[in-house]
Amino acid sequence: MEIHAYEKLWLALALVLIVGFIGTITYGAAGAGIEMIDDKGGTVDPATLDDHPKFGDPGIEKTGENSYDVYLVARQFVFEPGTSEPLRVPEGSTVTFHVTAADVIHGFDVVGTNANTMAIPGQVAEFTVRFEEQGEYGIVCNEYCGSGHHVMEGSIVVMEQSEFDSWYAEQNQEGEN
Amino acid sequence: MRFTKAQALILIAFSIPVAIELRTVAGFFNYDLPLIGVVVIEFLFLALLFVLYGLYGEKSTPAAQ
Amino acid sequence: MATASGNEPLFVERFPDEAAVARANLLVAFVALGIGAFFGLVQALHRTDILRIIDSADYYTLLTGHGVLLAIVFTIFGLAAFFHWATARSLDQPAVSSLFSWAWFGLMTTGSVLASVAILGGLVPSLGISADVLFTFYAPLQAHPIFYIGLAMFIVGTWLSGADWFLSYRAWREDNPNERIPLQAFMVLTTMIMWYIATVGVAVSVVFFLIPWSLGLIESVNPLLTRTLFWFFGHPIVYFWLMPAYMMWYTVLPKLAGGRLFSDPLARVVFLLFLLLSTPVGIHHQYLDPGIAEGFKFIAMTNTMFLLLPSLLTAFTAVASIEHGARQRGGEGYLSWLGALPWRDPAFAGMAFAGLIFAAGGFSGMINAGMNINYLIHNSLWVPGHFHMTVGTAVALTFMAAAYWLVPQLTGTKLYSRPIGLLQVVLWFVGMVFMSNAMHRAGLAGIPRRTAEPQYQNFDFVTPIGSIFELRVQIAFGGLLLFLSVVLFLFNMLLTAFGEKSERPVDEYLPEPLSGPEGSPRVLDNLGLWTGIAVVLVILAYTLPIAGIIQNGGGLFGGGLPVPVTVFPDVEIVKTVLAGAFAALAGVLL
Amino acid sequence: MAVDSTTEGSTASPTSDDSDLVGDGGVNVVDQSGSEPPTDSIVGTADDSIVREIGHDEFDPVGTLILVLIYMAILLGMWVFMYFVEFLGRGVTVVG
Numbered sequence: 001m002e003i004h005a006y007e008k009l010w011l012a013l014a015l016v017l018i019v020g021f022i023g024t025i026t027y028g029a030a031g032a033g034i035e036m037i038d039d040k041g042g043t044v045d046p047a048t049l050d051d052h053p054k055f056g057d058p059g060i061e062k063t064g065e066n067s068y069d070v071y072l073v074a075r076q077f078v079f080e081p082g083t084s085e086p087l088r089v090p091e092g093s094t095v096t097f098h099v100t101a102a103d104v105i106h107g108f109d110v111v112g113t114n115a116n117t118m119a120i121p122g123q124v125a126e127f128t129v130r131f132e133e134q135g136e137y138g139i140v141c142n143e144y145c146g147s148g149h150h151v152m153e154g155s156i157v158v159m160e161q162s163e164f165d166s167w168y169a170e171q172n173q174e175g176e177n
Numbered sequence: 178m179r180f181t182k183a184q185a186l187i188l189i190a191f192s193i194p195v196a197i198e199l200r201t202v203a204g205f206f207n208y209d210l211p212l213i214g215v216v217v218i219e220f221l222f223l224a225l226l227f228v229l230y231g232l233y234g235e236k237s238t239p240a241a242q
Numbered sequence: 243m244a245t246a247s248g249n250e251p252l253f254v255e256r257f258p259d260e261a262a263v264a265r266a267n268l269l270v271a272f273v274a275l276g277i278g279a280f281f282g283l284v285q286a287l288h289r290t291d292i293l294r295i296i297d298s299a300d301y302y303t304l305l306t307g308h309g310v311l312l313a314i315v316f317t318i319f320g321l322a323a324f325f326h327w328a329t330a331r332s333l334d335q336p337a338v339s340s341l342f343s344w345a346w347f348g349l350m351t352t353g354s355v356l357a358s359v360a361i362l363g364g365l366v367p368s369l370g371i372s373a374d375v376l377f378t379f380y381a382p383l384q385a386h387p388i389f390y391i392g393l394a395m396f397i398v399g400t401w402l403s404g405a406d407w408f409l410s411y412r413a414w415r416e417d418n419p420n421e422r423i424p425l426q427a428f429m430v431l432t433t434m435i436m437w438y439i440a441t442v443g444v445a446v447s448v449v450f451f452l453i454p455w456s457l458g459l460i461e462s463v464n465p466l467l468t469r470t471l472f473w474f475f476g477h478p479i480v481y482f483w484l485m486p487a488y489m490m491w492y493t494v495l496p497k498l499a500g501g502r503l504f505s506d507p508l509a510r511v512v513f514l515l516f517l518l519l520s521t522p523v524g525i526h527h528q529y530l531d532p533g534i535a536e537g538f539k540f541i542a543m544t545n546t547m548f549l550l551l552p553s554l555l556t557a558f559t560a561v562a563s564i565e566h567g568a569r570q571r572g573g574e575g576y577l578s579w580l581g582a583l584p585w586r587d588p589a590f591a592g593m594a595f596a597g598l599i600f601a602a603g604g605f606s607g608m609i610n611a612g613m614n615i616n617y618l619i620h621n622s623l624w625v626p627g628h629f630h631m632t633v634g635t636a637v638a639l640t641f642m643a644a645a646y647w648l649v650p651q652l653t654g655t656k657l658y659s660r661p662i663g664l665l666q667v668v669l670w671f672v673g674m675v676f677m678s679n680a681m682h683r684a685g686l687a688g689i690p691r692r693t694a695e696p697q698y699q700n701f702d703f704v705t706p707i708g709s710i711f712e713l714r715v716q717i718a719f720g721g722l723l724l725f726l727s728v729v730l731f732l733f734n735m736l737l738t739a740f741g742e743k744s745e746r747p748v749d750e751y752l753p754e755p756l757s758g759p760e761g762s763p764r765v766l767d768n769l770g771l772w773t774g775i776a777v778v779l780v781i782l783a784y785t786l787p788i789a790g791i792i793q794n795g796g797g798l799f800g801g802g803l804p805v806p807v808t809v810f811p812d813v814e815i816v817k818t819v820l821a822g823a824f825a826a827l828a829g830v831l832l
Numbered sequence: 833m834a835v836d837s838t839t840e841g842s843t844a845s846p847t848s849d850d851s852d853l854v855g856d857g858g859v860n861v862v863d864q865s866g867s868e869p870p871t872d873s874i875v876g877t878a879d880d881s882i883v884r885e886i887g888h889d890e891f892d893p894v895g896t897l898i899l900v901l902i903y904m905a906i907l908l909g910m911w912v913f914m915y916f917v918e919f920l921g922r923g924v925t926v927v928g
Contacts, residue, residue: 034927149693153700615914
């Protein structure tokens, strides 16, 4: 089968391009350390989410010096936490999110960042991000979830450490009472 | 080469994506091109096209059709 | 294949029955195009907050209608018309039974009507029928059973249409035992094999899970499983849309440019690559899904990246064929030959525009295909920006452009207006440049897709160049131009259909390729072999992920998921419809 | 009825039966005026303006090569920009 020399050149370049793309992605995963959402979050029974030790009372909890766990439930048409009150995290912290959905498939996107995942009933999306600087981010549901999809939003407030600490202590006190 | 109405139309069409992304290109050179600047440049291009069409348009070479 | 131009009778005279079936398919396609495009205009104005004439809750009804009518009905009926024409033309023989052709057409149409009724029922709340589940119909969002049943009938119809073309091929093969498969027939057959493999996913999902679940026979489904089965089918369907456009680019576009196809063997290789690689890539739509290990995502990515190869090869072959035409028409120089192309022919100009936009859409597709960079754009407006360039232009505009050349062959009437046709394709190009470019930018700013009101209370989107307001205006303006373009197209087609009869309204002749199939290995035509390899690749790519989803995700039916509160008062109607559907199906099959 | 009938596509007989065309790159221009139009519509009549036949061996798609190389350069540049600036440049990213 005879192929024109120019087309052979193009074929070779196309292959180089493809390998280059795969190489870049591999660099992102291995070199820049970007991890994918995967199956490490495990599964959860969406019908009994309210009785779940973590998702039953979703929110942030401290797990180490600068590290926190966030349990977050997406349901029509709110993020808990996030919608009725913002999700508060301290600056310079490493936060591991555990996101699931209670009813239908939702999306969880921190606007303008790479923190973006699907929230699927029965599955837990687990991923870790670092919040370096103070500021506010919006959260949107980016997967159509029903007639009120467009009002499903929330926010994340990245606070100064001491401010966060006093808020966190107050929360825990309330929880104990 | 003769310049047909169709070619003029195609050139106008091709100028649109260039115009839309002109500010991005300017951005690469750290120049903040205002929207009105894009409009003016596109307008100048269209004017140039009309002049060229007047000079070399298909009316002047009817046999070429 | 025609041997010389001018003396052959028109297609409609040689194959009147096939022309009638193709016309009927195009009619359904164009009706869907008109309705779908109108919904698109309403959406473009609504979500950009330029003009809101509907309730935001109804936005999703129109969005579902837009997606289903354009991405399924318009594209696939268009495909059926083109493939029916191409099979008869390239094998030079009529279909085995025109009754059978009408049967699959009838089944597909009935299915489409049922699904459309379920969708549009959402606009009339008193009916109690709705299907606001979007084109992707992910459970646990639930549609009325009529939606799923219509969909199932439609897909069975497409299977039968493929059977029709395979029967034609078998009849041809009996008379031509040693011939190479004619190129267009080869394209039809490989595309349909790909479709048979791909639709297994959606068939299993709809028949075993969604229909029983929507009828209340089973309590719940495993959302990740039905979602994965959807994408098993949901990615190859984009190639199902694209392949008829590719067929036109390979076999008709060179002729429209005044040239000949550069290479027949490479065209075959390209279609085989699509057959092999289209299906084992669906997981790239699920890069951000929990419950699927990163390794499977990486495999899907490498497959997807290699799927760029046939498209990049097509870019070369198509442009080279056009260049050949331009040079035969007197074009000179390195690039100035571009001016020698027949730009005034709307069929040529439309396909050329479609190809150019596809090149741009190809780039955003490369970003979509990248595994971790997917975080950047996943479910943002970037994605509709991308597929309005691919299915919305590479496919839709090619179909419209091809119609200017093909419809006169099917009707025997003259194209009503060539200049209006040219204006139409230019309007589509300009409208799409405005809309799609702005959508990509808006997506990078974080604006989500499929949202009635992407204006939020707690935060604002920011874009580095220009403003969000400008982007919104560009989207709305582009959508308006696109709608006008569709109106012009349908107007032109309508007047063409009722236009003046002519013995030779277009030049039908398709020249031989520059490099014919003789030089290529015969193994390319061994469809059984390629089907086998394709099936193996699909099994390799999907067995482990699906097993994992079933094992870890609570079994086949997702145990314990809440039953959505959708109660149908009209179960009797449903049963009647179901029985009717089965009767129709049985009638067709027996 | 048809707006665009015969006024535009006026050339001589269909040229694809190439008896009067020579494949040597010579310019055998078909007389453009005063003959019957081959078709009623302009669509698909690019063949009528063919001035020379170019065979398989005489055709080098050099223009195509240039165009696709330009495309390749754009792809590469855009990819690098999108990946390393737009994507990796974002502050909050998934690291675990």
